[in-house]
Amino acid sequence: xxxxxxxxxxxxxxxxxxxxxxxxxxxxxxxxxxxxxxxxxxxxxxxxxxxxxxxxxxxxxxxxxxxxxxxxxxxxxxxxxxxxxxxxxxxxxxxxxxxxxxxxxxxxxxxxxxxxxxxxxxxxxxxxxxxxxxxxxxxxxxxxxxxxxxxxxxx
Amino acid sequence: xxxxxxxxxxxxxxxxxxxxxxxxxxxxxxxxxxxxxxxxxxxxxxxxxxxxxxxxxxxxxxxxxxxxxxxxxxxxxxxxxxxxxxxxxxxxxxxxxxxxxxxxxxxxxxxxxxxxxxxxxxxxxxxxxxxxxxxxxxxxxxxxxxxxxxxxxxxxxxxxxxxxxxxxxxxxxxxxxxxxxxxxxxxxxxxxxxxxxxxxxxxxxxxxxxxxxxxxxxxxxxxxxxxxxxxxxxxxxxxxxxxxxxxxxxxxxxxxxxxxxxxxxxxxxxxxxxxxxxxxx
Numbered sequence: 001x002x003x004x005x006x007x008x009x010x011x012x013x014x015x016x017x018x019x020x021x022x023x024x025x026x027x028x029x030x031x032x033x034x035x036x037x038x039x040x041x042x043x044x045x046x047x048x049x050x051x052x053x054x055x056x057x058x059x060x061x062x063x064x065x066x067x068x069x070x071x072x073x074x075x076x077x078x079x080x081x082x083x084x085x086x087x088x089x090x091x092x093x094x095x096x097x098x099x100x101x102x103x104x105x106x107x108x109x110x111x112x113x114x115x116x117x118x119x120x121x122x123x124x125x126x127x128x129x130x131x132x133x134x135x136x137x138x139x140x141x142x143x144x145x146x147x148x149x150x151x152x153x154x155x
Numbered sequence: 156x157x158x159x160x161x162x163x164x165x166x167x168x169x170x171x172x173x174x175x176x177x178x179x180x181x182x183x184x185x186x187x188x189x190x191x192x193x194x195x196x197x198x199x200x201x202x203x204x205x206x207x208x209x210x211x212x213x214x215x216x217x218x219x220x221x222x223x224x225x226x227x228x229x230x231x232x233x234x235x236x237x238x239x240x241x242x243x244x245x246x247x248x249x250x251x252x253x254x255x256x257x258x259x260x261x262x263x264x265x266x267x268x269x270x271x272x273x274x275x276x277x278x279x280x281x282x283x284x285x286x287x288x289x290x291x292x293x294x295x296x297x298x299x300x301x302x303x304x305x306x307x308x309x310x311x312x313x314x315x316x317x318x319x320x321x322x323x324x325x326x327x328x329x330x331x332x333x334x335x336x337x338x339x340x341x342x343x344x345x346x347x348x349x350x351x352x353x354x355x356x357x358x359x360x361x362x363x364x365x366x367x368x369x370x371x372x373x374x375x376x377x378x379x380x381x382x383x384x385x386x387x388x389x390x391x392x393x394x395x396x397x398x399x400x401x402x403x404x405x406x407x408x409x410x411x412x413x414x415x416x417x418x419x420x421x422x423x424x425x426x427x428x429x430x431x432x433x434x435x436x
Binding site: 002018019020021022041042043049052055056057058060061062063065109112127128129130 | 156157158159160161162163165185188189192193195196209211213237260261262263264266267
């Protein structure tokens with residue numbers, strides 16, 4: 001077992017974890033932060049996407065023990081009680097949400113994209129979200145939601 | 156847990172890491188983790204032997220630097236692909252490095268994956284291998300026996316066998332050098348490359364005075380096509396010459412075991428890249 005301090009959603013957790021525990025397992029099974037989803041578990045679908053040090057990353061491909069000193073952000077950090085983050089609002093308002101399973105990963109990828117590039121072109125949006133698959137194939141609405149979120153956040 | 160049990164280590168400096176791995180029988184080095192973690196999952200799924208130790212290189216800050224040292228570009232092994240893409244230290248003549256990095260995986264993968272991991276993973280079709288061979292990279296490995304410098308070309312001829320820990324990748328900066336990397340995959344962007352071509356050349360006026368043409372056909376590690384290189388050396392790079400050069404490709408590389416599509420596309424990529432390099436200022 002390894003003793004480690006992890007900064008998740010601006011809260012420092014003192015944890016005793018196994019060396020072979022992935023960040024995804026830690027978030028969901030250890031900390032009850034089940035907003036981050038497990039899907040392919042191979043780093044290809046993006047359902048497990050979170051943000052580390054401002055950049056999108058795949059929690060199924062990260063060892064939790066390797067993340068001391070990094071700033072980890074999950075979907076749970078976006079809303080403030082009943083107040084949704086503008087990105088979440090845009091996704092709802094633009095009809096981007098169908099079954100919803102890919103949404104946490106999509107929204108975190110969007111947040112990371114807009115942090116780096118506040119006014120992305122359509123092609124830049126497609127590239128920024130290229131690590132997130134939607135089996136409902138709702139991509140056009142998702143991209144419109146990202147454009148709407150970019151407009152909201154730039155106000 | 157989705158991974159087999161192993162002991163996790165995170166040395167704080169490079170010397171500690173080198174000493175540590177010399178004491179371990181079965182270990183794997185961890186940088187970005189995009190290859191290793193999935194490999195470990197596959198091993199568990201198939202109920203195969205798993206490594207007893209995983210040694211993270213991520214606390215070793217010196218491995219995460221890009222710097223210019225005189226006429227050398229030095230890239231630390233744990234520099235991420237995203238850092239390479241965004242770096243203003245990489246000369247424009249080495250654009251192939253950025254193009255190769257940008258072609259790999261998806262946005263989150265590029266945020267995590269490292270140049271060292273892409274080179275040392277021993278996956279045959281890796282993109283950075285193609286660019287590194289074309290740009291004449293030197294790979295610096297360190298073990299308890301000392302430092303070993305090996306050209307990327309020799310390293311991949313030797314089936315990418317690492318000796319110790321890959322510390323950094325070093326490139327000679329040549330002011331008149333230009334390079335382009337292109338690849339073909341089934342699906343864009345997530346699929347592995349079916350075919351990669353990287354060409355790096357220098358010209359004196361319009362005459363080619365140095366050239367490296369590197370192919371990765373997905374079946375073998377990246378290798379140079381010496382036949383087309385010899386054909387182009389010392390000649391003016393005109394559109395007529397480029398058309399002629401396609402007939403001089405090394406068919407033992409580009410046609411052997413490749414399907415008709417890949418054989419054709421190899422020639423198409425070479426022609427495209429040479430065309431762009433001939434008109435590049």
